[in-house]
Amino acid sequence: MSTPRRVVVHPDADVLAQAAAARLLVRLTDLQSVQGDAHVVLTGGTVGIKTLAAVAASPLVDAVDWSGVHLWWGDERFLPDGDPDRNETQARDALVDSLVAAGALPAGNVHPMAPSDAVSSPEDSAAAYAAELARFAGSSGGLDVPPFDVLLLGMGPDGHVASLFPGHRELDAEGVATVGVHGSPKPPAERVSLTFDAIRAAREVWVVAAGAEKAEAVARALRQDDVHATPAAGAVGTDVTLWLVDAAAAGTDDA
Numbered sequence: 464m465s466t467p468r469r470v471v472v473h474p475d476a477d478v479l480a481q482a483a484a485a486r487l488l489v490r491l492t493d494l495q496s497v498q499g500d501a502h503v504v505l506t507g508g509t510v511g512i513k514t515l516a517a518v519a520a521s522p523l524v525d526a527v528d529w530s531g532v533h534l535w536w537g538d539e540r541f542l543p544d545g546d547p548d549r550n551e552t553q554a555r556d557a558l559v560d561s562l563v564a565a566g567a568l569p570a571g572n573v574h575p576m577a578p579s580d581a582v583s584s585p586e587d588s589a590a591a592y593a594a595e596l597a598r599f600a601g602s603s604g605g606l607d608v609p610p611f612d613v614l615l616l617g618m619g620p621d622g623h624v625a626s627l628f629p630g631h632r633e634l635d636a637e638g639v640a641t642v643g644v645h646g647s648p649k650p651p652a653e654r655v656s657l658t659f660d661a662i663r664a665a666r667e668v669w670v671v672a673a674g675a676e677k678a679e680a681v682a683r684a685l686r687q688d689d690v691h692a693t694p695a696a697g698a699v700g701t702d703v704t705l706w707l708v709d710a711a712a713a714g715t716d717d718a
């Protein structure tokens with residue numbers, strides 16, 4: 464079912480974020496030399512947001528034609544619009560709003576999940592997102608999602624990716640692109656997430672993880688543990704599955 468996982472180890476979280484940002488910017492410029500629109504799925508989390516800040520600060524940010532880039536989210540915390548804990552809010556602050564304000568990124572290319580003050584439940588938000596994803600779906604059949612070029616995922620110390628948590632029933636969702644999530648062990652309890660079917664439709668999946676507290680989960684995921692115990696083990700792309708980690712998360716940090 465999977466492409467081989469490639470692992471790149473960087474010295475620390477800062478270098479990891481800088482390198483992931485550079486990799487994303489180069490990937491986008493490469494893609495734009497051979498195709499029209501590019502679809503990127505953003506992640507929340509410490510390294511995910513640090514990476515977006517590094518994109519914003521890079522001189523290469525202007526090498527990308529952002530008018531041809533669509534931004535999606537892999538998961539969202541089900542909170543009111545503008546809540547500082549929303550992945551959307553943090554991504555907007557780190558990168559997205561500056562690109563929109565500069566006129567580089569059309570506001571319509573930004574596709575957030577509906578917040579809790581716009582819809583009444585995580586399920587409603589998930590359904591609305593599935594419909595938005597379907598509007599941009601390719602013609603290749605399968606799940607109705609856009610042709611995701613790069614899908615970024617952070618990973619929690621418990622091995623969760625997006626809002627797919629160990630032992631939760633959403634891990635087994637099939638034939639749907641999105642799910643509402645209740646009872647998340649990491650606050651807030653209510654969330655919205657892409658499913659594994661949607662994640663695995665992406666050409667390239669990049670998992671970014673830093674810190675010694677994630678080393679055990681990284682090791683379990685890389686030895687392809689059961690996804691019910693370590694959801695990150697199930698995150699694979701159709702062409703590339705890339706793990707971008709720091710030395711502490713790789714378990715090679717002697718410090």
Ligand SMILES: O=C1O[C@H](COP(=O)(O)O)[C@@H](O)[C@H](O)[C@H]1O
Pocket residue numbers: 506507508509510511538539540550616617618619620624625626649
């Ligand atoms: O809650 C979430 O956590 C994960 C990982 O976050 P981190 O701070 O441990 O890096 C993140 O990937 C996910 O998108 C987010 O909603």
